Amino acid sequence: MTVAVAEAPLPAGAREPGERPARRRVKPARVVLHAFLVLVSLGWLAPVLLSVYASLRPYQETAEYGYLSWPRHLTLHYYTQAWQDAEMPKYYLNSLVIAIPAVLVTLFLASFLAFAITRQKIPGGKILLVMFTAGNLLPPQVLLIPLYTLFNRIPLPYAMSDSELLYDSYWGVILIHVAFQTGFCVFVLSNYMRTIPHELTEAAVMDGAGVWRQYRQIVLPLCRPALGALATLEFTWIYNDFLWALVLISTGDKMPVTTALQNLRGQFFTDYNLLAAGAVLVALPTVFVFSLLQKQFVAGLTLGANKG
Structure with missing residues (x-):
């Protein structure tokens, strides 16, 4: 005797075996959004791609046919010339001497301050956070002359600065970056x-952990995505700085790599293809740092995008 067994109904949204998935309807608003994002991305990439393209062509060719013309000859000669003429290794080292300590000190101070504001019941914590946030609204150009005067009056031992002043030393530039970047990092880390x-x-606390142990072993490891995103941004901003190094450093051999491009500009003539090659070389460390911290950077940007 055959007994008919009733088939259980399929859950909502489930498909029969072998059934093709239904195509999702693409909304016009989503198409417009993607088209806008593509255009914005191309707008940002166009100058970079044009610089790379120009750096591979001789200046005589672009002067005759234009920068957007089809190439007749491609060469890496300009990269070799820019590396040698601009003394890139020396200026790379100067930038790293400024950027790496500034980023590390900024993230340490900002994370500890954010921990104190959000995890410790300190009086006036919210007011302190507002002050740090408001400090980001102050234009740095307003402080150029006061800081220049102040740095010329603060002495340092010769072992720390051959000028024996805070002016014309790496310490002064590092302190400025730490002071200006800490507020933004405190704001981001406190919210996280x-x-x-x-x-x-x-x-x-019930297990007997002190404040330092709570900060170092409990909270800080959980902030790794936010710290990775901030480290990428801060390194890019500090590495690319030109203003403070120009104002607070007078010795040419101490200048960061952003000023090395000045060595490629002639007094009466500037080869812009050579300058483009130098600009590409200057940008390479930031690309390397982003590639190294890409996973943490993306995770930091997408915090809170998904529930759970």
């Missing part, structure tokens, strides 16, 4: 630390 459950630190 508020999303971390307080039960974690409360459990650590």
Whole structure:
């Protein structure tokens, strides 16, 4: 005797075996959004691609046919010339001496301040956070003359600065970057630390963990995506700085790599293809840092995008 077994109904949204998935309808608003994002991306990439393209062509060719013409000859000669004429290795080292300590000190101070504001019941914590945030609204150009005068009056030991002043030393430029970038980092990290459950630190307190241990072993590892995103941004901003190094450093051998491009400009004639090759070489370390921290950077940007 055959017994008919009733088939259970398929869940909502499920497909029969072998059935093709239904095509999702593409909304016009989504098409417009993607088209806009593509145009914006091309707008940002166009100058970079044009610089790379120009750096591979002789100046005589672009002068005769134009920068957007079809290439007759491609060469890497300009990169070799820019590397040698601009003394890139020396200026790379100068930029790293400024950027790496500034980024590390900024992230350490900002993370500890954000931890104190969000995890410790300190009086006036919200007012302190508002002050740090408001400090980002101050234009740095307003402080050029006061800081120039102040740095010329602050002495340093000869072991720290051969000028025996805070002016014309790496320390002065590093301090300026730390002072201006800490407020932004405190604002970002404090907002991120508020999303971390307080039960974690409360459990650590019950186990006898002190403030330093809570910060170093509980909160800081959970902030790795935010720290990675901030490290990428801060390194890019500090490495690309030209203003403060120009104002606070007078010795040419101490200048960062952004000023090395001046060595490629002639008194009466400037080969812009050579200058483009130098600009590409200057930008390479930021590309390397982004590639190294890309995973943390993307994770930091997408925080809170998905629930759970």
